[in-house]
Amino acid sequence: MKTVMKFGGTSVATGENIRHVARLVTQHAKEDCRVAVVVSALAGVTNSLFEIACQAKKSDTKHIETVTQELRQKHLEAISTAIKSESIQKEVTEITEKTICELEKVLTGVCYVGELTPKSKDYVVSFGERLSAPIVWGAIKDYEGETQCFTGKEAGIVTDSNFGEAEPLMNYTTHLIRERIGPLFEKGVIPVVTGFIAANQDGIVTTVGRGGSDYTATILGAALEVDEVWIWTDVDGIMTADPKVIPSAKMLPELSYQEAAEMAIFGAKAMHPRALKPIIEAKIPVRIRSTLHPENPGTIITDAQSVKSTGAVKAVALIKDVAMVNVNGANMVGAPGSYAKVFEVLGKNNINIMMVSTAVSEANISMVIRRNIVGRALSTLEIALLGRGLVSEVTSEDDVAVVAVMGANMKGTLGIASKIFATVANAGINVRMIAQGSSELNISFVVKEKDGAAVVKAIHEEFKLDKI
Amino acid sequence: MRIILVGYGVVGKGVTTIIARRYLEKVKDYGFSPKIVAIADIDGAVINPRGLSPEKLEELKQRRAPTNPISADPDFGHPGMSALDVIESVEAEVVVEVTPVNIKNAEPALSHITKAFKTGKHVVTTNKGPLALAMPALTELAEYNNVYLRFSGTVGGGTPMLEFAKRCLAGDKILGIRGILNGTTNYILTEMPQNRVTFQEALTNAQKLGYAEREPSMDIDGFDTACKVVILANWVMNQKITLRDVDRTGIRDVSLQELDEAAKKGNTIKLIGSIENGKATVKPMEIPKNNPLCVSGVLNAITFFTEYAGEETLIGRGAGSMETASAVLRDLLDIRHKLANRLT
Numbered sequence: 022m023k024t025v026m027k028f029g030g031t032s033v034a035t036g037e038n039i040r041h042v043a044r045l046v047t048q049h050a051k052e053d054c055r056v057a058v059v060v061s062a063l064a065g066v067t068n069s070l071f072e073i074a075c076q077a078k079k080s081d082t083k084h085i086e087t088v089t090q091e092l093r094q095k096h097l098e099a100i101s102t103a104i105k106s107e108s109i110q111k112e113v114t115e116i117t118e119k120t121i122c123e124l125e126k127v128l129t130g131v132c133y134v135g136e137l138t139p140k141s142k143d144y145v146v147s148f149g150e151r152l153s154a155p156i157v158w159g160a161i162k163d164y165e166g167e168t169q170c171f172t173g174k175e176a177g178i179v180t181d182s183n184f185g186e187a188e189p190l191m192n193y194t195t196h197l198i199r200e201r202i203g204p205l206f207e208k209g210v211i212p213v214v215t216g217f218i219a220a221n222q223d224g225i226v227t228t229v230g231r232g233g234s235d236y237t238a239t240i241l242g243a244a245l246e247v248d249e250v251w252i253w254t255d256v257d258g259i260m261t262a263d264p265k266v267i268p269s270a271k272m273l274p275e276l277s278y279q280e281a282a283e284m285a286i287f288g289a290k291a292m293h294p295r296a297l298k299p300i301i302e303a304k305i306p307v308r309i310r311s312t313l314h315p316e317n318p319g320t321i322i323t324d325a326q327s328v329k330s331t332g333a334v335k336a337v338a339l340i341k342d343v344a345m346v347n348v349n350g351a352n353m354v355g356a357p358g359s360y361a362k363v364f365e366v367l368g369k370n371n372i373n374i375m376m377v378s379t380a381v382s383e384a385n386i387s388m389v390i391r392r393n394i395v396g397r398a399l400s401t402l403e404i405a406l407l408g409r410g411l412v413s414e415v416t417s418e419d420d421v422a423v424v425a426v427m428g429a430n431m432k433g434t435l436g437i438a439s440k441i442f443a444t445v446a447n448a449g450i451n452v453r454m455i456a457q458g459s460s461e462l463n464i465s466f467v468v469k470e471k472d473g474a475a476v477v478k479a480i481h482e483e484f485k486l487d488k489i
Numbered sequence: 490m491r492i493i494l495v496g497y498g499v500v501g502k503g504v505t506t507i508i509a510r511r512y513l514e515k516v517k518d519y520g521f522s523p524k525i526v527a528i529a530d531i532d533g534a535v536i537n538p539r540g541l542s543p544e545k546l547e548e549l550k551q552r553r554a555p556t557n558p559i560s561a562d563p564d565f566g567h568p569g570m571s572a573l574d575v576i577e578s579v580e581a582e583v584v585v586e587v588t589p590v591n592i593k594n595a596e597p598a599l600s601h602i603t604k605a606f607k608t609g610k611h612v613v614t615t616n617k618g619p620l621a622l623a624m625p626a627l628t629e630l631a632e633y634n635n636v637y638l639r640f641s642g643t644v645g646g647g648t649p650m651l652e653f654a655k656r657c658l659a660g661d662k663i664l665g666i667r668g669i670l671n672g673t674t675n676y677i678l679t680e681m682p683q684n685r686v687t688f689q690e691a692l693t694n695a696q697k698l699g700y701a702e703r704e705p706s707m708d709i710d711g712f713d714t715a716c717k718v719v720i721l722a723n724w725v726m727n728q729k730i731t732l733r734d735v736d737r738t739g740i741r742d743v744s745l746q747e748l749d750e751a752a753k754k755g756n757t758i759k760l761i762g763s764i765e766n767g768k769a770t771v772k773p774m775e776i777p778k779n780n781p782l783c784v785s786g787v788l789n790a791i792t793f794f795t796e797y798a799g800e801e802t803l804i805g806r807g808a809g810s811m812e813t814a815s816a817v818l819r820d821l822l823d824i825r826h827k828l829a830n831r832l833t
Contacts, residue, residue, distance in 0.1 A: 366832055404825055404828045409520060
């Protein structure tokens with residue numbers, strides 16, 4: 022069996038965790054598996070790199086030393102617990118010191134120039150993975166695994182020059198990965214590759230942005246034609262609901278790619294649809310599993326045909342920190358282009374709309390957006406549209422949450438919506454807004470935030486999601 | 490429209506009152522829905538990104554620094570937060586700058602305004618200091634940063650002298666400007682002949698009535714008038730001058746005797762700010778009593794000499810917190826209209 026294993030920030034947060042990761046990897050490798058490893062930065066490191074880069078941009082030299090000192094400390098500590106062999110420890114420490122030294126220089130450079138372009142930001146942020154990968158490599162070596170460390174660039178991941186959100190040139194990347202890593206991988210060497218970071222065709226460091234290290238893992242998986250990509254994290258898999266809200270939530274053993282993409286709103290615990298792209302084509306399954314419970318098989322995300330049919334509803338999510346914006350105006354009725362105007366104003370001002378609903382009466386548009394930008398959205402809409410005849414009122418409701426009910430088999434199954442809303446009504450809760458796309462994979466609706474948990478719970482029970 | 494209010498003196502409080510009052514009417518008539526998202530005072534700030542409610546604004550007005558500053562508000566207070574931090578970190582479209590005037594170096598208002606520009610915020614100010622000292626620089630910076638700078642409250646208070654010249658007289662050529670632009674000095678010069686008192690007595694009286702400051706130099710030495718002349722010259726006549734370019738004489742030396750002699754000729758003495766033949770001047774001048782410019786008490790008046798429309802005179806109250814606040818509202822509406830065109 023051939024796998025790519027990706028370990029997220031929490032899985033490599035400390036030296037102990039890294040040692041655990043190395044044990045998992047080498048165990049699997051010994052069971053006649055070919056394993057390639059993709060690692061994220063140690064938990065919190067990418068964020069502090071991002072912050073220090075922004076500080077440096079303001080020509081603030083003071084913090085550079087403290088932050089790099091902290092990073093050095095953190096990684097050296099990890100090395101000392103993750104790796105037992107002194108010679109390997111020394112080797113990894115040397116690499117780490119060199120990398121930290123380079124980081125210091127880069128930050129000082131940013132500081133002097135007083136400028137942080139997306140290009141230099143990518144370079145600074147890339148240090149997180151460049152520091153974590155050698156430690157994982159050292160730990161695997163310590164467990165007597167035959168291994169080699171690569172940056173995304175060395176591995177052959179070539180992207181466009183859209184810094185911060187680079188898109189791989191998939192065919193070229195596949196070609197290079199097969200050339201550079203393929204032979205080693207086939208021989209049983211464990212390649213350790215930095216997640217998240219890559220390079221453009223000129224060798225300048227880029228980052229893949231949304232999807233992050235998962236994306237690197239699926240790119241690598243597709244190129245190496247593995248049997249499965251395993252995303253190791255700190256949860257058992259994708260759940261029927263947030264276990265913090267619904268203690269009886271169950272792990273979903275199987276999901277289709279399409280369903281998994283719908284569940285991206287579950288946030289960090291699920292996969293970004295972008296990261297699924299490379300493997301959908303190659304029909305390689307992804308398994309999400311927990312480093313805390315490696316005995317659990319986790320959730321497998323795979324081609325729809327091979328997902329055995331289950332209930333229509335698979336999962337229910339509660340999306341918080343959102344707000345509803347309502348645009349009202351009798352003059353919008355029957356006026357071509359009136360919706361376009363509203364969306365154009367928001368789009369032009371860089372406000373992302375998560376959910377939209379309008380009735381055929383056309384006198385009102387309701388939208389859901391992230392709560393942290395509702396002030397800007399409201400102000401922008403008011404300034405641009407009020408008092409010009411089309412729109413008479415713009416209002417917002419902050420104290421709302423979106424409930425999303427998902428499942429591929431909802432499509433064409435009669436009575437799902439009626440069952441959902443009957444459940445909500447029975448709980449005595451008012452629905453503020455509803456949206457369902459014609460794909461029928463997802464019904465989303467808005468309720469008051471205080472009712473959110475109760476609604477999720479009621480639906481979870483109604484569709485017997487705790488009994489799957 | 491989200492507004493950061495910097496300065497919480499009488500004008501600042503007036504602005505909060507005028508924005509909270511008849512809110513729905515503003516939305517309906519002007520499509521204007523102003524929200525004060527932050528107020529920055531000397532010792533701290535109150536911040537609510539969704540806008541401080543009218544009730545909260547009313548409640549804040551009851552607080553008195555230094556024992557009970559607005560930043561002590563339990564819900565939204567940020568004690569010790571500087572105005573510059575507020576301007577930089579709080580999201581808003583407009584900064585309303587109404588801190589006290591300083592004509593030495595225009596601070597802290599000048600820094601507030603430039604910070605606002607740099608962070609992409611439009612500015613409405615009633616503060617003459619920054620304009621008097623650096624108006625050409627500020628208009629250039631505003632233009633460069635693609636934001637608006639409005640200041641109609643600086644000249645004429647609630648009386649729209651600047652807009653009148655800029656808008657209503659558009660197309661005509663303004664050849665000269667003359668005005669009584671300071672209420673305090675006009676009150677003193679009215680009092681002296683009427684009640685037969687000396688300059689000093691009239692000043693003391695004006696101070697008692699609250700028309701003059703305890704430190705009266707700004708008014709009686711003609712600085713206030715000179716600041717307004719600078720603003721008029723820049724805005725209306727496109728002359729890039731600052732305070733140092735104004736030839737300025739105050740009213741300290743005006744005697745009762747001089748006033749009597751003027752009266753014999755049917756004239757009186759007023760502190761006149763003028764821009765004529767490219768020269769900006771502030772000095773006490775004799776003018777006929779029947780001249781429309783000749784207003785008494787704390788009133789202000791201004792005459793524009795135009796090529797086609799002839800002489801146009803505007804009379805009104807030149808100061809007062811609500812009057813000045815109304816000018817702020819006017820500026821906010823103006824910016825709102827300009828922004829609406831830009832956002833769509």
